[in-house]
Structure formats: structure tokens, C-alpha cells
Amino acid sequence: xxxxxxxxxxxxxxxxxxxxxxxxxxxxxxxxxxxxxxxxxxxxxxxxxxxxxxxxxxxxxxxxxxxxxxxxxxxxxxxxxxxxxxxxxxxxxxxxxxxxxxxxxxxxxxxxxxxxxxxxxxxxxxxxxxxxxxxxxxxxxxxxxxxxxxxxxxxxxxxxxxxxxxxxxxxxxxxxxxxxxxxxxxxxxxxxxxxxxxxxxxxxxxxxxxxxxxxxxxxxxxxxxxxxxxxxxxxxxxxxxxxxxxxxxxxxxxxxxxxxxxxxxxxxxxxxxxxxxxxxxxxxxxxxxxxxxxxxxxxxxxxxxxxxxxxxxxxxxxxxxxxxxxx
Ligand SMILES: NC(=O)c1ccc[n+]([C@@H]2O[C@H](COP(=O)([O-])OP(=O)(O)OC[C@H]3O[C@@H](n4cnc5c(N)ncnc54)[C@H](OP(=O)(O)O)[C@@H]3O)[C@@H](O)[C@H]2O)c1
Numbered sequence: 562x563x564x565x566x567x568x569x570x571x572x573x574x575x576x577x578x579x580x581x582x583x584x585x586x587x588x589x590x591x592x593x594x595x596x597x598x599x600x601x602x603x604x605x606x607x608x609x610x611x612x613x614x615x616x617x618x619x620x621x622x623x624x625x626x627x628x629x630x631x632x633x634x635x636x637x638x639x640x641x642x643x644x645x646x647x648x649x650x651x652x653x654x655x656x657x658x659x660x661x662x663x664x665x666x667x668x669x670x671x672x673x674x675x676x677x678x679x680x681x682x683x684x685x686x687x688x689x690x691x692x693x694x695x696x697x698x699x700x701x702x703x704x705x706x707x708x709x710x711x712x713x714x715x716x717x718x719x720x721x722x723x724x725x726x727x728x729x730x731x732x733x734x735x736x737x738x739x740x741x742x743x744x745x746x747x748x749x750x751x752x753x754x755x756x757x758x759x760x761x762x763x764x765x766x767x768x769x770x771x772x773x774x775x776x777x778x779x780x781x782x783x784x785x786x787x788x789x790x791x792x793x794x795x796x797x798x799x800x801x802x803x804x805x806x807x808x809x810x811x812x813x814x815x816x817x818x819x820x821x822x823x824x825x826x827x828x829x830x831x832x833x834x835x836x837x838x839x840x841x842x843x844x845x846x847x848x849x850x851x852x853x854x855x856x857x858x859x860x861x862x863x864x865x866x867x868x869x870x871x872x873x874x875x876x877x878x879x880x881x882x883x884x885x886x887x888x
Contacts, residue, residue: 562605563773564588566623568613568655569632571596573731574671578630578765579606585769590622594633613651616658623658628667628716628773631655634705636698636733639831639840644701652705653712660714667717667773672706674724674757674784675699679849682755685790686854688782695849697842710780718780719771721764724854728761728874729881738879741801742888746809749819754794755851757786760869760877770863784854787874788867791853800872804879820844 565582569575570591580600582589588605591598598608611618613633623629635647652670659665678693680686694700706720727734740746767785771777802809820841830840846852859865869877882888 562586562588563627564590564625565772566590566592566619566626566629567632568592568630568651569634569671571598572632573728573733574726574761574764575632576600576730577728577761578632578768581765581769582772587772590626592619592633613655616654620658624662624664626662627664628669629655629659629665630669630671630768630772632671634671634702638697639834641697641700641842644697645704648698648701649704649708653708656709656712656714659716660712663715665714665716667719667777668709668714669719669721669768669771670706670709671768672702672720672722673699674722674852674854675846676702676706677722677784677854679846680755680851680853682851683791684851684853685757686784688784688855688858695845699846706782717777719777720780720782721768721771722782722784722854723759723764724757724784724786724852726759726761726764728869728878731761731878734878735882735887737797738801738805738882738888741798741805741807741809744807744809746798746802746811748811748813749794749847754849755791755853756794756797757784757790757853757856758792758797758871758874759785759787760874763787763865763867763869763874766868767859767863767865770865771859776862783859783862784856785859786854786856787870788856788860789871790855791851792871797871800875801879804872804875816848819847 565587567589570579571593579589583603583605590607593610609622638644659668676694676699677686678695692703694703709718
């Protein structure tokens with residue numbers, strides 16, 4: 562069976578992906594950075610400790626691999642410089658190392674919808690539209706994509722741009738559950754914000770569907786979502802309120818409030834050298850009215866049937882939070 566080199570395998574998406582790869586019979590070499598891998602041990606799983614920025618810690622192990630799935634990255638930094646350092650440069654370092662290894666046949670990079678930028682309300686983005694990132698995170702992901710695409714490696718390059726990913730174990734989208742639990746729902750853009758979403762299980766199945774897929778003949782970029790391109794935020798809140806049996810109070814948040822909070826917390830974060838929850842770069846993401854993409858291309862290529870449409874996905878996630886006493 563093919564051996565897959567996984568970066569970011571200790572993170573939210575990476576943990577589930579690693580479990581699925583092992584279940585499907587792949588051999589996995591997982592690069593652990595600071596955190597340990599907390600999944601069950603498996604005879605086909607080889608753990609190594611290292612930092613992508615230091616190839617000496619992993620390059621030897623990469624030589625025994627047939628493909629790379631690169632998930633490692635950072636969604637929260639204080640400056641564009643640091644985003645480039647932790648998102649764009651590691652992708653380039655990994656692509657350059659892979660270019661020296663003829664055995665490697667494919668490099669799958671988990672980028673982000675942020676690399677493509679926001680959409681216009683009612684018009685989800687397709688893969689064929691030019692990218693226009695608005696945040697430092699998005700710019701660093703787009704830069705990582707181009708560093709991979711322009712690397713000299715003779716392997717196939719596949720870029721996946723997920724929108725918001727949610728599911729068991731996730732801490733980011735959990736904040737929305739947490740707010741509804743405390744009976745608060747923020748209303749931005751007068752409640753007309755639109756999002757694409759995907760449950761982590763569907764994302765991982767799509768990644769493994771593309772992995773060393775012989776029907777992929779050239780480099781490709783794919784958007785992914787849960788089969789519904791547009792979820793109005795207000796409908797999402799209503800679904801959560803019904804499911805959680807909580808009636809939340811709408812709290813209108815104006816652009817001025819968002820902008821000034823982002824400015825002040827960004828300033829404090831820069832002074833402390835710690836990435837804040839929101840800064841001006843995150844504000845540029847939050848103030849957009851729509852972050853939506855189409856999933857037509859990947860769904861028809863893989864002939865994939867979504868396992869977790871929104872209602873089922875939210876229920877699964879909520880049950881997990883309750884079982885683990887997060888809520
Ligand atoms: N979650 C989402 O909604 C979402 C949406 C779109 C795209 N994505 C992308 O999907 C990827 C995974 O997201 P996630 O939510 O699973 O993130 P996560 O939970 O924060 O995990 C990030 C992983 O990257 C590792 N890592 C960071 N820097 C590293 C380095 N220099 N060398 C080796 N490993 C390093 C981390 O290890 P340590 O913790 O030990 O440092 C961790 O395992 C990211 O690239 C993210 O940008 C996520």
C-alpha cells in the first residue's frame with residue numbers, strides 16, 4: 562500500500578484524516594510539531610517529530626513516501642510577515658524537498674477559501690475565477706499555492722480550498738455553538754451574511770478520494786462544501802437555536818464596533834507578540850457579506866454523495882460537544 566506523508570496530522574482536520582487513511586489501508590508517516598498525536602497507535606502509523614521549516618527533521622522519512630498531504634499551517638498570526646513564515650514558506654520548503662524525491666507522485670495542499678477571497682452575495686465562487694484575497698491569512702495561503710504550483714517537482718499538485726470546516730473536536734466554529742448556548746447571536750450585515758460550510762468527515766473523504774486518484778491527469782484546484790453552496794447565517798442560527806432548544810437574543814454588531822475592536826485587540830496582540838482573536842486582517846474577512854464557493858467540480862469528479870448535510874452535521878457536532886462536556 563502507498564505511504565502518505567501527513568503534516569498537521571495532530572490538528573483538528575489532520576487527526577480525522579489520519580484515522581481515515583489508516584482505515585483505508587494506507588501507511589502513514591505523520592509529522593508531529595509541538596503537540597503529540599492523541600489517536601490510537603496503529604501498525605501502519607509512523608510518528609516523527611519535527612518542524613517543516615527544518616527539513617533535517619523529516620527529509621529522510623519523506624524519501625519513503627508516495628504522496629504528501631500538507632495540512633500544517635496557522636490561521637492566527639499578528640502580521641503578514643508571520644503568516645508568510647508559517648503558511649507560505651513551509652509549503653515551499655516541503656515542495657522543494659519533494660521535488661528531489663522521484664518516488665513522490667502527488668502533493669495535496671489544504672489551502673483555504675480565504676486564498677480565493679470573498680464572494681458576492683448570491684454568487685458563490687468557482688475555481689475558474691481569479692483569486693482576490695482580502696486578509697493576510699488569505700494572501701499567505703495564495704502565496705503558498707503559487708509556490709507549490711511553480712515548484713519544479715514532477716509530481717501532481719492538487720489544491721483544496723475549504724470554506725469553514727466544522728465537526729467533532731473543532732474549537733473555532735465551537736464559538737458559534739457556545740454563543741447560542743449562552744443565548745447570544747451576533748447580527749452582522751443586518752443578518753444577511755452568507756457562508757459555505759463543510760463537515761470534517763466529508764472533507765476528509767474528499768481528500769482521500771483525490772489521493773493518488775488515477776483519473777486526475779493534471780494539477781487541479783478544488784473548492785469543497787457540504788453540497789449547498791450558500792448558507793445564510795441567519796438560517797444557520799435558527800437551525801442551531803432549534804436543535805439546542807435555546808432562544809438567542811440578536812446582538813447587532815456594526816462595522817464600526819467590529820473595526821474598532823479589531824484595531825484595539827490587534828494593537829494589543831502586536832505589543833504582546835500574541836495573535837488576538839480578531840485584528841484588522843481578520844476584520845477584513847469578517848466584514849465581507851459572503852464567503853461562498855461552488856462544489857460542483859469536486860462532487861461530479863468524485864461522484865461523491867455528501868454524508869453530512871448541514872442539519873445532520875450540526876447535530877453530530879452538537880452531540881459530540883455535549884458528550885465531551887464542552888457544552
Ligand atoms: N479549520 C478550518 O475551518 C479550515 C478552513 C479552511 C482551511 N483550513 C486549513 O486546513 C489546515 C488544517 O486546519 P486545522 O483546523 O486542522 O488546523 P489546526 O487544528 O490549527 O492544526 C494545524 C496543524 O499544523 C501543525 N503545524 C503548524 N506549524 C507547523 C510546522 N511549522 N511544522 C509542522 N507542523 C506544523 C500543528 O501542529 P502543532 O499544533 O503541534 O504546532 C497542527 O497539527 C490548515 O492549513 C488551515 O489553514 C482550515
